[in-house]
Amino acid sequence: MMRTHTCGELRKENIGVRVRLCGWVDTVRDHGGVIFIDLRDRYGLTQVIFDPRDSQEAWDLSQTTRGEYVIQVEGDVEARPPEMENEKLATGAIEVRCDRIQILNKSLTPPFPLDDKGVSEDLRLTYRYLDLRRPQMQEHMRKRHEITQAVRRYLDQHQFTEVETPILTKSTPEGARDYLVPSRVAPGAFYALPQAPQQYKQLLMVAGSDRYYQIARCFRDEDLRADRQPEFTQIDVEMSFITREDIYEVIDGLCAEVMQISGHGNITLPIARLSYEDAMNRFGTDRPDMRFGMELVELSEVFRDTGFNVFKKVLEAGGVVKAFNARGLGAVPIRVMDEWTGLAQEAGLGGLAYIRVQEDGTWKSPIVKFFSDREQAELKETLDIRPGDLILFAADKRPVADGALGRLRLLAGRAAGAIPENKYSFVWVTDFPLFMRDEEGRLQSMHHPFTSPHPEDMDKLESDPLSVRALAYDIVLNGVELGGGSIRIHDPDLQKRIFHLLGIPKEEAEDRFGHLTRALAYGAPPHGGIALGIDRVVMMMIGGRTIRDVIAFPKTQKAMDLMMGAPAPVDDRQLKDVHLKLTRPRGGEEKKPVDE
């Protein structure tokens, strides 16, 4: 037996017991005579002690240990002298007096201290196995495991069956860029890694699975962000014979379960709902952070016949004037205002109009002089303007004004300290538009082409497609999109009609989606589902800033695996096997894995 206990286990009750422990040397405190070693494993830290009077041989060996050496020790659990107890340690009431030690493995000096948080991330990623050894990262991995387990348990209790779907599948040019895998046996043909198991899960509904879920790995070859990795994991769910309400109910319960298991207590159910239209109007985004106010207010009516030319022109052109009250930011430095103006311009605004309300109630602003008394009075009333407030205006086409103010609202909320850190505000955003226009002005699915139109808008599909709502929904937490889904189309004729509206020629639709429309034609039940990004869910539950902290081996912003050195060139033999020829010399040198 390598060990009788773990390093987090021993307590006063174990005093007098002979034990064997294994772990990593956390710190060595050598007093010339007695030597203390903090022994660490996943479960905790135990102080072991070597005294030459107990065993000269063991003492000699213990003196040669260094940080991160892997050792096995054997000795007796002792009470610490009363004044020497360490309250910071769970095992702090005891220590292990050792007369045997074996060095199981030595360690080089670690490239960075394992007890330090301020280490550059590329170094952590290069030596991820050491980074993951840190108690904090172990806790993250454990949390992730517990959440995943809770999800499985919950869905199992709700009659869901976990089904695995292929990783090697077919490219669907719509949506994100695919990762491609060349086929050896079909020269010139490629598999694609799934962006999501979308079509498979719908086919499982046709197959009568009724309730499916999967903790599914997804791949998207797009640029990375703090909350986006090229491969990520979804809690993928699909249900038959349901309406949106059934999805909300199941996922409400799931969110409550995850909050509970993560130690955040009970949340009030049902989770609030907000239409896409309201979200855009009130928060300027489809993923509103509902932890604070500062809601956007439309002022077009207040300024309907204003003398202020900038607003006037926008309103005449069919645009809107909107604003929000950044309460308490009236004294914000001009430097910050300049920065925000720059950001507003980046968001498409011509400029950023504002009023800084002084403590005495007077308005300091370059534009107020153009406002009539009535306009000023109505402004004050509508925005509930008080001393010390900051009012930020946007005048433009509605989406531009909303988008800009939506971003500014977040900055203002943060600057004002108006966002409570320990609050968890879930919200459903519902009734997304079915379509949007792409850069070339063509109709495109906002969610995906299998999303059911809202039944009330069915007659506008051809006449006014952009106004058609979808039976689509997102679940949002504190301004972060955790997931989204929809009720799907189960009528093959409607599905074909949507493909047609999207400008996909019949033949191409058959080629790309024939398997799906054909399946729908064989008695597909009404169905719908949702997918939640589990990386983001876990990130939110630990209060993290990036999903890299909850992924064991994440990639850098350039999609590199610094530890493995992936991606990397392959040799000509491998290329030949899959019938590939490079049109460009191999770019860059091979990333050397860590030496030594």
Added chain:
RNA sequence: GGGGGCGUAGCUCAAUUGGUUAGAGUACCAGACUGUCGAUCUGGGUGUUGCGGGUUCGAGUCCCGUCGUCCCCGCCA
């Protein structure tokens, strides 16, 4: 594809207007020390200032390029 930040000892950082031998803490190495738990004390600098080029009597510092990493926009059905 675009904007911005960072890059100096193993690690985290400092280095005046461009100035002479690039420092600090920590880690590491050696020695001392029998109750520490961020051990302490003494001694030791271990450096291609990311890389390449340029300007200059002189570059960590200025200029150009390049690489890496992070944040954001675009992109992410």
